[in-house]
Amino acid sequence: AQSVTQPDIHITVSEGASLELRCNYSYGATPYLFWYVQSPGQGLQLLLKYFSGDTLVQGIKGFEAEFKRSQSSFNLRKPSVHWSDAAEYFCAVAAGGFQKLVFGTGTRLLVSP
Amino acid sequence: KAGVTQTPRYLIKTRGQQVTLSCSPISGHRSVSWYQQTPGQGLQFLFEYFSETQRNKGNFPGRFSGRQFSNSRSEMNVSTLELGDSALYLCASNEGDTDTQYFGPGTRLTVL
Numbered sequence: 340a341q342s343v344t345q346p347d348i349h350i351t352v353s354e355g356a357s358l359e360l361r362c363n364y365s366y367g368a369t370p371y372l373f374w375y376v377q378s379p380g381q382g383l384q385l386l387l388k389y390f391s392g393d394t395l396v397q398g399i400k401g402f403e404a405e406f407k408r409s410q411s412s413f414n415l416r417k418p419s420v421h422w423s424d425a426a427e428y429f430c431a432v433a434a435g436g437f438q439k440l441v442f443g444t445g446t447r448l449l450v451s452p
Numbered sequence: 453k454a455g456v457t458q459t460p461r462y463l464i465k466t467r468g469q470q471v472t473l474s475c476s477p478i479s480g481h482r483s484v485s486w487y488q489q490t491p492g493q494g495l496q497f498l499f500e501y502f503s504e505t506q507r508n509k510g511n512f513p514g515r516f517s518g519r520q521f522s523n524s525r526s527e528m529n530v531s532t533l534e535l536g537d538s539a540l541y542l543c544a545s546n547e548g549d550t551d552t553q554y555f556g557p558g559t560r561l562t563v564l
Contacts, residue, residue: 438483438502438553
């Protein structure tokens with residue numbers, strides 16, 4: 340069965356520093372992979388997605404992610420974090436169709452001044 | 453385009469009652485997915501509807517049901533509420549052209 344692991348529950352980054360959030364997936368074929376962000380009390384906002392092709396994908400708000408098949412990873416990166424990036428980030432894989440996503444447990448990002 | 457609308461945003465019920473949540477997808481989208489989000493279990497897929505038909509179903513008991521209307525609006529119903537049903541229920545509007553889900557703000561259900 341498809342699964343997603345986000346090993347870091349919390350991460351604290353200084354404002355202006357770089358960020359990398361880890362995501363590992365389990366899926367037999369080429370996966371559809373997504374990163375979403377959720378602010379407190381809000382729904383999920385799509386940051387970026389990977390279906391095929393170029394393994395480095397660009398998203399909104401300056402985020403990017405790199406798909407590495409050999410490591411079953413899809414890590415999210417941002418070169419310089421802003422205080423407004425503090426939120427919870429979810430990695431997800433499509434399970435038999437993009438309409439049904441399997442999510443990781445999320446990583447809460449804290450940004451220190 | 454207007455986004456995904458979910459009503460109500462907040463709901464308080466007592467054990468044993470039933471509840472109905474509503475979701476209006478983005479105009480033109482014919483598929484809707486529902487998810488439950490809890491601190492303990494995280495985000496879990498409930499079901500997906502396309503053109504008034506349930507196409508996918510997650511691993512939830514039969515107390516959880518849904519339907520979709522001809523205008524693509526969807527409702528989910530939870531009968532005989534339990535304390536563990538307290539959660540944020542998220543609806544996603546599915547865009548077939550881009551294989552992307554767009555989420556609504558959610559309905560926060562509290563069961564007392």
